Amino acid sequence: MTASNSTAGAVHVENVSIRYGAKFAIQNVSLTIPPQAITAIIGPSGCGKTSLLCSLNRLTDLIPGCGVTGLIRIGDTNVLDRRTDVIALRRRVGMIFQHPNLFPMTIRRNLELPLREHGLQDRRGLQEQIECSLTDVGLWTEVRDRLDRPALSLSGGQQQRLCLARALSLQPSVLLLDEPCSALDPQSTSVIEELLLRLRATCTVAVVTHNLAQARRIAERTALLWPDTNGSRLVECSDTQSLFESPQSRVTEAFISGKVG
Amino acid sequence: MSRSSKDLLLVAVLRGLAVVSGLVVVCIVLFVLVEAFPALSDVGPSRFLSDASWHPDESPSTGTFNLLPIAAGTLLTSLLAVVVAGPLGILSAVFAQYYAPARLAGWYRRLVELMAGVPSVVYGLWGLVVLVPLVNRIHPPGQSLLAGVVILTLMILPTVALLTDAAFTGLPAGYARGAAALGLSRSTTAFFVMIPAARSGLATAVMLALVRAMGETMAVVMVCGNVARMPGGLFAPVRTLTATIALEMGYARGDHRSALFACGLVLVIVVTVFILCVELGSYRRPAHGD
Amino acid sequence: MATSRWTGRLLDVCVWGTPVIVAGMFLWLISDLILRGSAAFQPGTESTGASYSLIAVAEQILRFLTAAPERAGRGGGIGPILVSTGMILAVCMSVVVPIGLGTAMFLSELVSDQNRLGRLVRRSLDLLAGVPSIVFGLFGNAVFCQWLGFRYSIVAGGLTLACMVLPLLIRSAEEGFRSVPDSQRHAAAALGFSRWSTVFRVILPQSTPGIVAGLILGLGRALAETAALLFTSGYVDRMPRSFLDSGRSLSIHIYDLSMNVPGGNQNAHASALVLVVLLILINLTAHRLTYRFLHREVRYA
Numbered sequence: 001m002t003a004s005n006s007t008a009g010a011v012h013v014e015n016v017s018i019r020y021g022a023k024f025a026i027q028n029v030s031l032t033i034p035p036q037a038i039t040a041i042i043g044p045s046g047c048g049k050t051s052l053l054c055s056l057n058r059l060t061d062l063i064p065g066c067g068v069t070g071l072i073r074i075g076d077t078n079v080l081d082r083r084t085d086v087i088a089l090r091r092r093v094g095m096i097f098q099h100p101n102l103f104p105m106t107i108r109r110n111l112e113l114p115l116r117e118h119g120l121q122d123r124r125g126l127q128e129q130i131e132c133s134l135t136d137v138g139l140w141t142e143v144r145d146r147l148d149r150p151a152l153s154l155s156g157g158q159q160q161r162l163c164l165a166r167a168l169s170l171q172p173s174v175l176l177l178d179e180p181c182s183a184l185d186p187q188s189t190s191v192i193e194e195l196l197l198r199l200r201a202t203c204t205v206a207v208v209t210h211n212l213a214q215a216r217r218i219a220e221r222t223a224l225l226w227p228d229t230n231g232s233r234l235v236e237c238s239d240t241q242s243l244f245e246s247p248q249s250r251v252t253e254a255f256i257s258g259k260v261g
Numbered sequence: 262m263s264r265s266s267k268d269l270l271l272v273a274v275l276r277g278l279a280v281v282s283g284l285v286v287v288c289i290v291l292f293v294l295v296e297a298f299p300a301l302s303d304v305g306p307s308r309f310l311s312d313a314s315w316h317p318d319e320s321p322s323t324g325t326f327n328l329l330p331i332a333a334g335t336l337l338t339s340l341l342a343v344v345v346a347g348p349l350g351i352l353s354a355v356f357a358q359y360y361a362p363a364r365l366a367g368w369y370r371r372l373v374e375l376m377a378g379v380p381s382v383v384y385g386l387w388g389l390v391v392l393v394p395l396v397n398r399i400h401p402p403g404q405s406l407l408a409g410v411v412i413l414t415l416m417i418l419p420t421v422a423l424l425t426d427a428a429f430t431g432l433p434a435g436y437a438r439g440a441a442a443l444g445l446s447r448s449t450t451a452f453f454v455m456i457p458a459a460r461s462g463l464a465t466a467v468m469l470a471l472v473r474a475m476g477e478t479m480a481v482v483m484v485c486g487n488v489a490r491m492p493g494g495l496f497a498p499v500r501t502l503t504a505t506i507a508l509e510m511g512y513a514r515g516d517h518r519s520a521l522f523a524c525g526l527v528l529v530i531v532v533t534v535f536i537l538c539v540e541l542g543s544y545r546r547p548a549h550g551d
Numbered sequence: 552m553a554t555s556r557w558t559g560r561l562l563d564v565c566v567w568g569t570p571v572i573v574a575g576m577f578l579w580l581i582s583d584l585i586l587r588g589s590a591a592f593q594p595g596t597e598s599t600g601a602s603y604s605l606i607a608v609a610e611q612i613l614r615f616l617t618a619a620p621e622r623a624g625r626g627g628g629i630g631p632i633l634v635s636t637g638m639i640l641a642v643c644m645s646v647v648v649p650i651g652l653g654t655a656m657f658l659s660e661l662v663s664d665q666n667r668l669g670r671l672v673r674r675s676l677d678l679l680a681g682v683p684s685i686v687f688g689l690f691g692n693a694v695f696c697q698w699l700g701f702r703y704s705i706v707a708g709g710l711t712l713a714c715m716v717l718p719l720l721i722r723s724a725e726e727g728f729r730s731v732p733d734s735q736r737h738a739a740a741a742l743g744f745s746r747w748s749t750v751f752r753v754i755l756p757q758s759t760p761g762i763v764a765g766l767i768l769g770l771g772r773a774l775a776e777t778a779a780l781l782f783t784s785g786y787v788d789r790m791p792r793s794f795l796d797s798g799r800s801l802s803i804h805i806y807d808l809s810m811n812v813p814g815g816n817q818n819a820h821a822s823a824l825v826l827v828v829l830l831i832l833i834n835l836t837a838h839r840l841t842y843r844f845l846h847r848e849v850r851y852a
Contacts, residue, residue, distance in 0.1 A: 114743070349572070391580075
């Protein structure tokens with residue numbers, strides 16, 4: 001495992017279907033998430049956006065009864081192959097959830113734990129990495145003096161940024177975000193958005209969002225999922241600008257103009 | 262040790278421990294069965310039902326092995342106790358849930374939990390020293406079916422009350438709001454809305470209390486008189502399966518010992534059937550909110 | 552559906568009457584226990600000339616807790632019996648804690664609810680929880696005393712109790728593990744944690760208070776048990792010399808004094824008082840832990 005993974009890998013999704021028991025969440029989705037760009041995945045609620053995101057780092061393994069078929073490739077890793085080292089994969093693919101999910105420990109411990117888990121043991125290295133990733137998310141000056149306070153005493157926006165710092169400390173090449181701002185106030189949202197814009201220089205970023213304005217603000221590319229009779233399908237995936245200004249499909253047009261969804 | 266081999270070890274060890282836990286009950290049934298086998302084959306099930314009396318002995322030829330009065334003792338004590346403790350327990354849960362002010366309900370719940378935690382030998386001691394002399398004043402000898410039923414009632418009442426209370430708590434809040442919106446009185450709400458809605462939880466509570474009563478040993482040994490004859494009324498002494506085991510296991514040899522294991526086997530079978538019934542019941546009504 | 556006024560009244564009376572009866576009976580029992588039990592601690596019955604003071608009472612209690620029983624328990628104290636009880640519980644807990652925690656961890660962290668092995672284990676634990684305690688005694692006697700050759704001994708008693716409290720312990724430990732929200736598991740997985748680290752670094756630290764509360768409740772259940780020990784740990788009331796020695800537990804002491812020893816009632820009540828006080832202390836500790844556990848969750852949520 002290399003210490004730095006600054007070369008971002010593209011994510012290829014081919015013919016992926018996800019089902020829970022007998023019910024399909026998404027059906028035959030193919031798209032490419034290019035490196036060094038932000039791709040937004042939009043669609044009405046319950047259309048399987050989150051499921052698609054979770055399949056990219058095999059978090060779907062944790063959900064009983066969930067099956068994923070098709071081909072997912074990140075860089076040169078075949079994600080769905082049973083022989084793939086999931087732990088190494090998840091180290092390279094960071095994920096941020098809708099609600100901040102810090103461990104009920106101190107701020108320092110939250111950042112230390114994943115670093116130690118992946119082999120960084122010496123105190124100086126840990127301290128440097130912690131400072132570095134907190135600076136990245138703009139938290140360093142805010143929490144410098146209270147690293148040993150409970151992480152859950154931070155505000156919601158700070159917690160989400162700490163989650164981001166925790167994921168970034170592992171220097172992932174792909175970053176998945178599941179509606180990262182839906183539980184935050186506008187100010188925290190814009191802080192996070194700025195951060196994402198900076199991150200795309202080193203990362204492949206995929207953001208699930210139900211906020212169309214957000215997709216327009218930050219994403220180079222946008223993909224629209226739409227529920228069909230048996231699982232959602234990909235309706236359109238193109239440059240954000242062209243998707244919003246000259247949509248190819250009538251569903252897209254109706255969705256972005258707020259007529260449906 | 263590498264990370265993945267550590268994980269494999271963890272999974273293997275935990276799975277092993279889970280299998281051990283799962284096998285305990287199998288081992289119990291197996292061992293009780295094996296130990297009961299000599300009596301079942303030498304004495305035979307028919308003699309357990311038709312012999313003149315219960316005077317077991319090492320060899321099947323000299324002893325008599327009639328289990329019927331003892332089984333009747335178990336059934337009678339536990340059923341009567343449930344008949345009394347069931348309604349009382351449900352009423353007591355209704356009180357804590359719908360009648361008492363929050364403070365009082367809290368104290369009352371704590372009291373019932375305390376009751377549930379008192380060891381059976383302490384109930385037995387109280388029954389022996391206080392209750393039995395009282396019953397004796399009404400009708401000698403005092404150690405009797407009645408004393409047993411009273412003590413068992415006290416012991417299983419907390420089981421019914423706590424489980425029923427939990428079933429009420431599990432009901433959707435909308436029921437209470439709906440009843441209040443209709444202007445129903447407290448008693449109507451509790452008895453004609455809540456109890457029917459929670460009926461499967463109530464049935465479970467009563468069943469589990471019955472299981473507990475049938476398996477109870479110490480208190481019953483201490484207050485029931487332990488005469489192995491068909492129970493002849495509320496004031497006559499009775500003997501239960503559990504009491505028989507507790508009293509005779511210390512000196513029993515040969516087929517006598519084996520016959521005691523047969524008693525244990527009967528208990529296990531009856532209890533298992535009851536528990537499976539409870540589970541079936543809770544599977545059949547899954548989306549009931551209780 | 553509509554109840555007449557009188558039916559409603561009647562039901563109200565029943566509902567208010569029940570707790571009065573129940574609480575009345577129970578308070579009667581408890582006050583009897585306290586009065587009769589504390590009679591054994593009255594100074595002056597044995598020591599002459601001691602004035603009635605708190606110190607004298609404390610001395611008397613201490614003597615009862617440490618002295619050996621005399622005249623089959625009619626006199627003296629319960630020192631060796633407390634030691635035996637402690638040893639039986641130690642054996643029980645040291646066996647049941649690793650097995651119980653491991654099983655709970657397996658059921659809640661490693662397998663889903665649909666897993667076949669998991670469901671089988673759960674079902675069998677449900678049955679185990681319903682097995683009457685006297686049957687555990689039979690089983691312990693057959694397996695530990697005879698088959699494994701431990702005779703009537705503290706080890707045999709402790710192992711029998713371990714089988715008995717196993718389902719209780721597993722259930723409460725599982726509840727402890729399940730109280731940790733799934734978001735924590737997802738966070739750990741998304742950061743590439745191994746199962747080992749997820750369980751030991753993330754889940755276990757968060758569920759410790761709940762699990763300890765469960766252990767303490769299991770301890771209480773084991774302490775209260777009599778029937779399972781009757782023919783596994785034995786009756787001998789002298790100080791045990793090893794774990795293979797026979798030892799009498801507190802609950803068996805109460806049973807023996809009240810049933811088989813004429814004139815043993817006073818000490819039976821005193822021992823019962825000690826047992827109940829111990830159990831109340833145990834339950835209070837467990838309650839406090841659970842409370843702190845829940846309180847902490849609310850604060851951090």
